[in-house]
Amino acid sequence: MVESGELLVESDDENVENNMIILDDENIGVDDLIVPAVGMKFKDETEVFDFYKRYGYAVGFPVRKRNSKKDDDGVLRYVTLTCSREGRRSSTTSGSLKPQPTIQTDCKARISASFDVLGTWRINTVHLEHNHKTSPSKSRLYRCNRELSAQVKRRLEVNDTAGIPLHKSFNSAVVEAGGYENLTCVEKDCRNYIEQVRRLRLGEGDAVAIQSYFSEMQVRCSGFYFSIDLDDESRLKNVFWADYRCRQAYREFGDVVTFDTTYLTNKYDMPFAPFVGVNHHGQSTLLGCGLISNEDTNTFVWLFRTWLKCMHGQPPHGIITDQDRAMQNAIEVVFPHTKHRWCLWHILKKLPEKFGYHVDKGLIFSTIHELVYDSQFIEQFEQGWRVMIDTFELHDNDWLSGLYENRGRWVPCYFKTTFWAGMSTTQRSESMNAFFDGYVHAKTSLKQFVEQYERALRNKVEKEFQADFKSFSQMVPCATTYEMEKQFQSVYTISKFREVQAEFTGKVYCDLISASQGHFGMTYEVREDVVCGNRRTKKTFRVVLQKDTCDITCSCHLFEFRGIICRHTIAVLIRNDVTILPSRYILRRWRRDVSRAHTRVPVNYVGLPSGRERFCAPSINSGQLVSVTFLDFDELLQDFMTSQFLVALLDSTYADKDFIQ
Structure with missing residues (x-):
């Protein structure tokens, strides 16, 4: 039933043939899309799957076979095909402190088909509604739509044998396909395939x-x-x-x-x-x-x-x-x-060079690291620095003097509020x-x-x-039952939500040891158990909360510096029965549900062609060279993927021909 890329569908419902829709998602249009409907007939179960998979690709959701039934003779009689996001994750993983992303959203979209007495497969039930967004532009990244062609497999094997790095082989495949969007695999698929088979001056001009x-x-x-x-x-x-x-x-x-x-x-x-x-x-x-x-x-x-x-x-x-x-x-x-x-890294890596001669170099290194990373307040750093200079008699060290004069440029406590x-x-x-x-x-x-x-x-x-695709199609389950965590889960990218989630789980190491009313609101002291190297220590942080406006500041200033709410703040908010955070604590910068202009800009590079170069496009018939057409670069680029030019270049028959004029 499927020939030359066309899908022919018979149906008991005379209206099915008119059951077309037009999609417009992210500037990708799909015209005359055949929508699954009860009564559609197919030659075999494979055609049913191919039809639903093609429909899923056009609409923008992944497809999988949910279940099937065979009769006593082993003949397949019934099959259900679903959106791959159906089902729920097992509850046994809900207590994990670092749960893995899941594609499952309990989506109910599906079709079922059965084999009738006339030997025809007929769709019996159809449910088209999804409980998640769909996107045709992302369809190529779903696992069900990814496969390595025989040509790509051969290229990977030959290049691997020749010692060519995999990323170069993959880039070559991307160029040949005319871009990532025309490739049916990703680099990880190629790497997995190669691992399985084993068991890339100013000159003149x-x-x-x-x-x-x-x-x-x-x-x-x-x-x-x-x-x-x-x-x-x-x-x-x-x-x-x-x-x-x-x-x-x-x-x-x-x-x-x-x-x-x-x-x-x-x-x-x-x-x-x-x-x-x-x-x-x-x-x-x-x-x-x-x-x-x-x-x-x-x-x-x-x-x-x-x-x-x-x-x-x-x-x-x-x-x-x-x-x-x-x-x-x-x-x-x-x-x-x-x-x-x-x-900061450039500065600290110079310590061995500057103090390698000093008898107390080990203590100096550790003292500087401790001052840099553990000082919450400017006064704390400056006092500790003076003590270090006096203790190790470093008053005449010009390098340290220069660093101290410019301390506002490299010591975190000076700029962590930005x-x-x-x-x-x-x-x-x-x-x-x-x-x-x-x-x-x-x-x-x-x-x-x-x-x-x-x-x-x-x-x-x-x-x-x-x-983007991963954050679009998957969701990391919450590690806690707090509504605040769900706020971030619903809008942040996976990588940034993991950072937020680490703070929610890190709350277990925090204790509120005191609270007092101050001029700017309630001030809480939060003590955290911290592991430093091989030893465990306790650090105390000050959190100030204005409950009427829900303005909250922590002395660690993680939110101001990284845009991620800290565990000390979370502990205080929960203590005050705050369930929903104001929107100002959820940064647009980390959101996955924002349409960003740069993601809609194509990367349109074509290399460095010379206007004087002309390329030969040979015409091949039954293995014989029939004619030769000379094209300039633009003409060649336009017709490259549809011509037999590449075949001729790779064919050893013409390997000794001069194809560049």
Whole structure:
């Protein structure tokens, strides 16, 4: 019954053939969709499943076979097909302190069909309503719709044998398919398959090629931004670019950025300078990047001004860098009202270098770490610092003196009352740099870097899309029975809800030891059992609550710093019988039910073609070369996936032919 991609359906109901609907979800239209109806007939049970699976893909929900019945002769007579989100999780997991996400929502959508005496399968019951949202654009990520084609399997096996990394093989499959959206698998499927079978400088012409490429991208992609800085002899000095998706993502996640230049991309040592934020899943997200020839103040001023212009003149609220003086000077010039912090990790990693000679270096290390991480109040840190300097006689240490003078830039108690999206170091930038590992190396030319950047960014976008899909299709069960936890469960992404949930479960380690009425409301002392290394200790936090307005502040300032309500606050709220939190404590930034503009921007890269290149598209008939057509790059790109060009290139018969003119 299914031929040439068409589904023919017979029905006892003459109105069934007119039972069509048109969907419009996230700009994806599905015309003339055949809706399941009682009376539809099929040749066999497989056709029933294929029909419902196709319907589920178009509407945007996963499908599975729920149950089936066979007669005494072993012949299948009855089958029920359901939305995969039917059923409930077993109650035995409800007490877990770290429950796993579940796709189950007890959805009742289903169809049932049976085998009649005439040998035909007929739909008997239909229930179309779902108790959850559906989305056609996310259908490709459901397990029932993912499969590896024979061609992809062969490519993976051959490349694995040749020692080619899996992510490069997968990227090749993505390009061949014309994008992630045309691929029927994800990278994890490929990795699982390979594991089962076992039991990827300024050279001559680079500057011209990149300028030509950026100009081409600006024409092809609305909103693509680039700037090239030339020296007095018109040689390339610095480059900055950002696609439209990065610019739209900045509107959502540009409040706090990190900036780092420790990653060198090619043999000419042009530092890669990414601006990185954190998205609603806690993932690093690129907000523009540059390649710079040196790291002086003038270069950073050019780069920061270019980036600011690209981002519509809206500076970030906070920026995190290392201690580079040139960066600091440039930030003061370009971002005079932006809070500037130093990377704590960069500072602490210098301790062995600065005190390796000292007889008490171990005690100095532990004292500094304790002061940095355990000081709740500025006075506490400053007093402890003075004691440390006196105890170890470090009055003449210029490095420590410089750090203390700039303590407001790196010690957490000085800036934890400001929102930093949980970012405490520039390791966001470093993790972004690590993301490009495997795509670029020490010998990568500037032109090659931009091409590899495209592939890496496509992969990053796909990771965010998959995280969106996970938060869309799954839900982490609550670990407690508090209504406040359910508030976050219903709207936060999975990764951020897990952070909130950790605070709800961590409440068990907190005790309220005192309460007193103060000028600003009730002040509570909350004592928490904390494990530090191999020892257990107790820390006391102060929580102030104004019950009439439900304004609450904790001395740990977790909410102000990370946007996550802390366990000490939760303990006080529960003590005061607060069940529902005001909306101001549920940040839009971490919500999964918000439509964000950057997620609707396609990543539209096409590589670095030369306008002089023309490609040969051979016509093949019965294994013989019949004719040859020469296409320019645009024509080739348009017809690539539907032509036999790739087949001819891979065929050893034509391996010695010159296909490029």
